[in-house]
Each structure stands twice: as structure tokens, then as C-alpha cells.
Amino acid sequence: MAETHTALLLGASRGLGLGLAREYLARGWHVVATARDPRRAEGLRALENGNGARLRIETLDVTDLGAARALAARLAGTKIDVLFVVAGQLGSGNAPIHAVSAEDAAREFVTNAWAPPSVAEALTPVVAPHASYVFMTSQLGSLANATGATELYSASKAALNMLGIGFSKRHPEHPVLLMHPGWVKTDMGGENAPLDVETSARGMIDTIDKFRGRNGVHYVDYRGQGLPW
Numbered sequence: 651m652a653e654t655h656t657a658l659l660l661g662a663s664r665g666l667g668l669g670l671a672r673e674y675l676a677r678g679w680h681v682v683a684t685a686r687d688p689r690r691a692e693g694l695r696a697l698e699n700g701n702g703a704r705l706r707i708e709t710l711d712v713t714d715l716g717a718a719r720a721l722a723a724r725l726a727g728t729k730i731d732v733l734f735v736v737a738g739q740l741g742s743g744n745a746p747i748h749a750v751s752a753e754d755a756a757r758e759f760v761t762n763a764w765a766p767p768s769v770a771e772a773l774t775p776v777v778a779p780h781a782s783y784v785f786m787t788s789q790l791g792s793l794a795n796a797t798g799a800t801e802l803y804s805a806s807k808a809a810l811n812m813l814g815i816g817f818s819k820r821h822p823e824h825p826v827l828l829m830h831p832g833w834v835k836t837d838m839g840g841e842n843a844p845l846d847v848e849t850s851a852r853g854m855i856d857t858i859d860k861f862r863g864r865n866g867v868h869y870v871d872y873r874g875q876g877l878p879w
């Protein structure tokens with residue numbers, strides 16, 4: 651019997667998360683995809699047609715650790731081969747830091763930096779030995795290439811990179827990828843982005859495959875190329 655592989659995608663209601671769900675299903679994987687409000691995730695629900703039992707949709711706000719632990723309990727018995735935290739927000743846009751309220755800054759930091767490793771930790775009970783953890787970061791989080799643009803968002807992704815290193819030290823028996831998807835046409839990336847979701851999703855999944863078994867932390871883009879911290 652063919653081996654079953656399962657991806658758990660956190661933040662798959664639209665954009666890159668939805669594209670990853672579509673591509674994993676096309677490759678024959680089982681997918682557990684989460685959305686804050688599945689009733690509003692029409693694109694994700696449309697994937698149920700034809701994929702039957704291979705797609706399971708769950709509700710999760712990645713900033714809610716209690717809900718993540720409850721999800722782990724519901725998934726007991728499932729073995730996740732790839733846990734990918736995709737969710738992120740660019741609420742502050744290009745606003746300078748002093749023009750963003752403390753509450754809005756905290757929300758962006760909590761979503762982009764604190765939540766991914768925290769929610770991944772809550773889900774470790776259902777993660778297979780040697781599975782891959784992937785956190786969606788950005789090249790804007792690279793200190794080596796800092797431009798000062800989108801400064802709060804970029805700082806939150808730089809913080810995610812640091813927290814991903816910490817996560818990897820606690821889980822040395824797994825590959826931990828800090829993934830830059832490219833600049834992609836989504837609600838966040840906008841119409842001028844050069845890449846479509848399908849190309850980015852295919853590249854990210856090929857990159858995750860390529861790094862299977864390569865334990866430790868890797869800051870890479872969707873083509874599998876290393877990025878400077």
C-alpha cells in the first residue's frame with residue numbers, strides 16, 4: 651500500500667496557504683488546513699470537491715494557543731509530516747513605527763513572530779519523528795538586506811527568524827525552514843508582484859522535500875536558495 655503523507659497548514663483560507671493546500675492535494679498528500687473562519691474560506695472549501703477524505707478543514711486563530719492544543723487533541727492519532735505556519739499580517743504597511751499604535755504593533759508582532767513557534771510547539775504531539783517544521787518568513791526579515799521599508803512587518807519577520815532558531819535548538823531532530831515565498835500576487839503581495847501563487851507553492855514544496863533529513867535551521871527561499879540572516 652502506498653505511504654500516506656500529511657501536511658498541516660496553519661492559515662490556509664486564501665493566498666499562499668490556499669495555494670499550498672491545492673498543490674499538496676495535487677501531489678496526493680493528505681492535508682489538514684486551518685482557517686480562522688472556514689465559513690468565509692470559500693476557496694478552501696471548494697477544494698473539498700474531488701479531494702474527499704484527503705482534505706480536513708479545521709478552525710484556528712494562530713494567536714490562540716488553547717485552540718491549538720485543542721486541535722492537537724482532535725488530531726490525536728494523525729502523524730504530520732510537514733507542519734507549515736503560513737499565517738501572517740502586514741497591517742502596518744509602510745507606516746513608520748511611531749505612527750502605529752502599541753495595540754496594532756503588538757498584534758502584528760504576536761501574529762508574525764510569537765505565534766508561529768508557539769503554535770508549532772502546541773502541535774508537536776501530532777508531529778511525526780523527523781517531520782519538517784516550516785515558518786513563513788520573508789526576505790524583508792533579513793538584517794543583511796534591510797532597507798527600512800515596511801519596518802514593523804520586517805522587524806516582526808526578523809524576530810520570527812530569531813525565534814525559529816530558538817525553536818530549532820529545542821527540536822534538533824527536525825529540519826526547521828524559515829521560508830521566503832518570493833514576492834507573490836496575493837492580497838498581501840498585491841498585483842505588481844512578479845510571481846503567481848502556483849509557482850511559489852510548487853517551489854516551496856520542492857524546497858521542503860529537498861531539505862527533508864537536513865536537521866537544523868535553514869533560512870531559504872521558494873527556489874531552495876539560502877538567504878543571508
Ligand SMILES: NC(=O)c1ccc[n+]([C@@H]2O[C@H](COP(=O)([O-])OP(=O)(O)OC[C@H]3O[C@@H](n4cnc5c(N)ncnc54)[C@H](OP(=O)(O)O)[C@@H]3O)[C@@H](O)[C@H]2O)c1
Binds near residue numbers: 837
Ligand atoms: N505575498 C507575498 O509576497 C509574501 C512575501 C513574503 C512573505 N509572505 C508571507 O506569506 C504568508 C502568507 O501571506 P499571503 O501573501 O498569502 O497573505 P494574504 O493573502 O494576506 O493571507 C494571509 C493569511 O494569513 C491568515 N491569517 C492572518 N492572521 C491570522 C491569524 N491570527 N490566525 C490565522 N490565520 C491568520 C489569513 O486568514 P484570514 O483569511 O482569516 O484573514 C490569510 O489566510 C504571510 O506570513 C506573509 O507574511 C508573503
